[in-house]
Amino acid sequence: MQEICTTHSTLTDSYWTNITMNNSNRSWFWMVCNQISFNQVGPPEGQPAIVSHIVQSSFTECQCVTMFPQVFASPPETPTAETNTMYAGWNMNVLCLFVANGLCDPWRGGTVSADGLNKPNTTSMPIYMSDGFHTSDMVTDNGVLDPTIMVVQEAGLWYMKEWLAEWKPSTW
Numbered sequence: 001m002q003e004i005c006t007t008h009s010t011l012t013d014s015y016w017t018n019i020t021m022n023n024s025n026r027s028w029f030w031m032v033c034n035q036i037s038f039n040q041v042g043p044p045e046g047q048p049a050i051v052s053h054i055v056q057s058s059f060t061e062c063q064c065v066t067m068f069p070q071v072f073a074s075p076p077e078t079p080t081a082e083t084n085t086m087y088a089g090w091n092m093n094v095l096c097l098f099v100a101n102g103l104c105d106p107w108r109g110g111t112v113s114a115d116g117l118n119k120p121n122t123t124s125m126p127i128y129m130s131d132g133f134h135t136s137d138m139v140t141d142n143g144v145l146d147p148t149i150m151v152v153q154e155a156g157l158w159y160m161k162e163w164l165a166e167w168k169p170s171t172w
Contacts, residue, residue, distance in 0.1 A: 016066055026067060033064035033071075037078035038110060090117060096163045097125045100152045102132035126159055128152040 032038055039057040043049050061075030101113040112119040113129055121127045130148040143150035
């Protein structure tokens, strides 16, 4: 398994060893390894692909072992079934959750904006779609360049302002 992970790098590369707080790549893998198991794999043989057919979930799983050896002695079994049960899978309904997706996001199929899902847009869980790509809405300058991204950004700010104005701290 270690050979799969180290084919293109060594275990001393900063990719594996950078444990600083602002290492977003490591933070993402921590969530993948512990919560969501969103392994990016190639499609079955014979299907069109933008990801190689040889990329399988074992590659991501061994990255968990290599990045977090103190936690994972073997590839983890993430609690995706429990998470889907807790949040009702595709039928999730979470209060004050703003969903922003890009029409050209290659991971849109793993979101509530997946083709064919038709999740209703509500005021408590608004779903906005731009013509952008993955996380296009998170870069302010992208809204200047693409008006559909600006609409998503402005809507997100509006909802956050409304929800924060309504929020009351708990009185434990």
